[in-house]
Amino acid sequence: MMRLAWLGIPLLLVADAALAQFMPMRFDDDFRSQRQGCDANDHRAACWKDRPVADRVRLSIGGDLRWRYEHTGNPRYGLERQDRWGVLMQRGSVFADLRVGGHWRGFAQLASSITRGRAAGPSPVDENRLDPANLFVEWQAAGTGEGSIGVRAGIQELQFGSGRAIDAREGPNVRRSFDAVRAYAARGAWRVDAFAAAPRQNRPGSLDDARSRTQALRGVYATRTGGITSWDIYALHVEDTAARYVQGLAHERRWSVGTRLFGARAAWDWNWEFAVQGGRFGEAGIRAWSLATDTGYTFDGVAGQPRAALLLAVASGDRDPGDDRLGTLNPFYPRGNYFGDEATLGPRNFANLHPALTLLVAPRVRLNASLDFFWRHSIGDGVYAPNGMLFRTAGESRARHVATIASLGTTWTLAPGWTSTAVIAYARPGAFLRETGAGDVLSFVSAGVQYRF
Numbered sequence: 166m167m168r169l170a171w172l173g174i175p176l177l178l179v180a181d182a183a184l185a186q187f188m189p190m191r192f193d194d195d196f197r198s199q200r201q202g203c204d205a206n207d208h209r210a211a212c213w214k215d216r217p218v219a220d221r222v223r224l225s226i227g228g229d230l231r232w233r234y235e236h237t238g239n240p241r242y243g244l245e246r247q248d249r250w251g252v253l254m255q256r257g258s259v260f261a262d263l264r265v266g267g268h269w270r271g272f273a274q275l276a277s278s279i280t281r282g283r284a285a286g287p288s289p290v291d292e293n294r295l296d297p298a299n300l301f302v303e304w305q306a307a308g309t310g311e312g313s314i315g316v317r318a319g320i321q322e323l324q325f326g327s328g329r330a331i332d333a334r335e336g337p338n339v340r341r342s343f344d345a346v347r348a349y350a351a352r353g354a355w356r357v358d359a360f361a362a363a364p365r366q367n368r369p370g371s372l373d374d375a376r377s378r379t380q381a382l383r384g385v386y387a388t389r390t391g392g393i394t395s396w397d398i399y400a401l402h403v404e405d406t407a408a409r410y411v412q413g414l415a416h417e418r419r420w421s422v423g424t425r426l427f428g429a430r431a432a433w434d435w436n437w438e439f440a441v442q443g444g445r446f447g448e449a450g451i452r453a454w455s456l457a458t459d460t461g462y463t464f465d466g467v468a469g470q471p472r473a474a475l476l477l478a479v480a481s482g483d484r485d486p487g488d489d490r491l492g493t494l495n496p497f498y499p500r501g502n503y504f505g506d507e508a509t510l511g512p513r514n515f516a517n518l519h520p521a522l523t524l525l526v527a528p529r530v531r532l533n534a535s536l537d538f539f540w541r542h543s544i545g546d547g548v549y550a551p552n553g554m555l556f557r558t559a560g561e562s563r564a565r566h567v568a569t570i571a572s573l574g575t576t577w578t579l580a581p582g583w584t585s586t587a588v589i590a591y592a593r594p595g596a597f598l599r600e601t602g603a604g605d606v607l608s609f610v611s612a613g614v615q616y617r618f
Contacts, residue, residue: 187582187617190322190333191260192272192299196225221266228259228274233338233613241509241556242568242594243605246284254280254291254338258298268306274299278338287369290337290501290552295371298322298342312352321345323362325386326397326425328500329438329457329512336502339367344376357387364498379406382497394428397438403497408446410493411486411547411558415447419495423455434461446491453494455480455512472523482514482543493546495553503551504537505572506588507609510556513549515567516540529578537570541597548597557601566595572609579614587612 186195196215215225236251260274276298280291301319322333322342334341345362362382365374384401401421408417423440435458442453461474480494496503496512503512504519521535541548547558548567572590579585592607 189335190324191227191229191258191274192262192321194225194227194262223264225262225264226260227262227618229257229615229617231256231613231615233611235506235609235611237507238608239605240285240607242592242598242603242607244603248282248284250282252280252282252291254278256338260299268304270303270305272299272301272303273297276340280338289367289369290334290339292369293339293367293374294369296365296367296374298340312350314350315348317345317347317349319344320365321347323347323360323498325358325399326388327427327436327438327457329455329503330399330401330421330423330440330497330499331382331384331386332498332500334498334501336500336506336508341365341498341501342374343382354390355387356390357385359385380404391428393430394426396427397423397425399423401497402444403495408495409555410446410491411483411545411555412446412449412491415449417444417446417451417495419444419446419451421495421497432463432465434463435459442494449489449491451491453481453492455494455496469524469526471525474521474523476517476519476521478512478515478517478519479542480512480515482541482546484543484545486545492543501551504539505535505570505590506574506611507570507572507590507592507607508551509592509607510539510567511549511551511553513553514542514546515548516542516565526575531576533572533574533576535572537568537572539567539570539595540565541567557598557603560601562597562600564596564600567597568595569593582617583614584616585612585614 188194214227215223218224233254234251236248240247256278258274258276260272263271274297275295277295278293280287283291297320299321301317301321303315303317305313305315320342322340323331323345324333325331342365343362344365345360347358347360349356349358364377364380366377368374381404384399386397386399388397389395403419405417408415419442421440421442423438425438427436437458440455442451444451457478459474459476461472463470463472481492483492494513499512502508504510518538519535521533524532526532544563544565545559548556550556570590570592572588574586574588577585588611590609594604594606598604
């Protein structure tokens with residue numbers, strides 16, 4: 166019956182999909198077009214999307230479905246069991262957004278993620294049969310032409326900026342949620358968010374996720390939107406009672422202060438971010454930093470409007486695991502597929518050179534090609550996985566080159582609400598991986614389709 170419901174709901178709403186403005190966080194979706202269509206033309210599909218249910222009470226419903234197949238040759242460069250036929254993943258969610266008057270809102274989103282075929286078994290980001298992704302209550306002051314303020318409390322997804330520090334983790338099969346209280350204020354070009362949160366621990370069963378007992382996140386994130394250049398500034402603090410690095414296991418209290426500049430002018434666009442970190446890891450002091458740049462140029466007068474980009478990024482590593490200082494960056498809760506869909510390396514202790522090309526090969530088909538060179542920033546530190554766990558320790562290796570990854574991907578917007586993706590990647594291990602026992606060439610292929618309604 167659940168499977169029939171997943172298939173039936175999109176059929177009921179497909180006629181109205183063209184009116185929606187779907188956002189990465191579904192609680193940010195804009196349904197004003199549906200409301201206008203319902204009020205003006207008695208459009209029944211639009212009424213499903215934004216339906217008056219009582220005096221000054223409106224209900225919006227929606228959801229998404231995603232199917233994805235992937236096959237990895239020599240997972241983790243030969244360190245993990247080989248999948249025989251590949252992995253099939255399914256993810257879906259449904260939500261209800263209830264607005265009461267001009268101040269109150271309740272938002273509930275249930276999500277289900279299932280994975281089949283992984284030889285090593287599902288990972289924590291592969292499977293979660295049924296749990297709330299969002300379940301919160303929000304109060305907002307009556308909006309004026311100049312700004313608004315509000316408070317949101319409950320289970321919620323968080324995403325700020327480019328997702329380099331806090332992200333909902335769209336790439337993996339299970340997205341990331343927090344137990345959080347979030348207050349915000351917007352006025353003119355400014356928006357400021359202040360929040361206190363703890364990540365939810367993903368468990369594979371139904372309605373069994375729980376607030377983390379070891380981790381806590383607090384922060385303030387401000388954005389100023391400008392004409393050519395916009396910028397973010399933020400201060401974050403994370404606490405982890407069981408943090409693990411090459412130095413060992415200890416209680417971590419770490420703060421991060423950063424800024425991001427992003428914008429566009431003529432054919433150029435840019436997105437640059439810098440952060441410094443301090444705090445304590447057990448008895449050791451923390452001194453870490455990161456720099457990430459993405460600079461692109463779009464050839465508007467050329468067929469396909471190609472965009473050539475160069476991404477340069479560095480994240481500090483620990484020089485000496487035996488001293489009283491920890492130099493490894495903690496990216497906190499970044500996007501899942503940070504460097505690519507093959508998702509083998511994480512943003513700690515690295516230097517990265519990443520040229521990329523994007524080309525519109527048809528009105529609804531976009532092609533992406535990239536070459537990713539990955540080195541260790543510090544030879545005294547190891548290499549980390551996307552989830553922050555140590556992938557390989559330094560051992561006796563003095564090599565810096567970790568891997569070179571070539572990838573080619575396409576995104577096809579099949580119809581309003583429908584998106585199809587395909588990716589192939591080839592990753593050759595560098596001297597560091599070969600010297601530490603992970604010397605197999607990794608290949609990756611994936612194909613997926615997603616529908617939002």
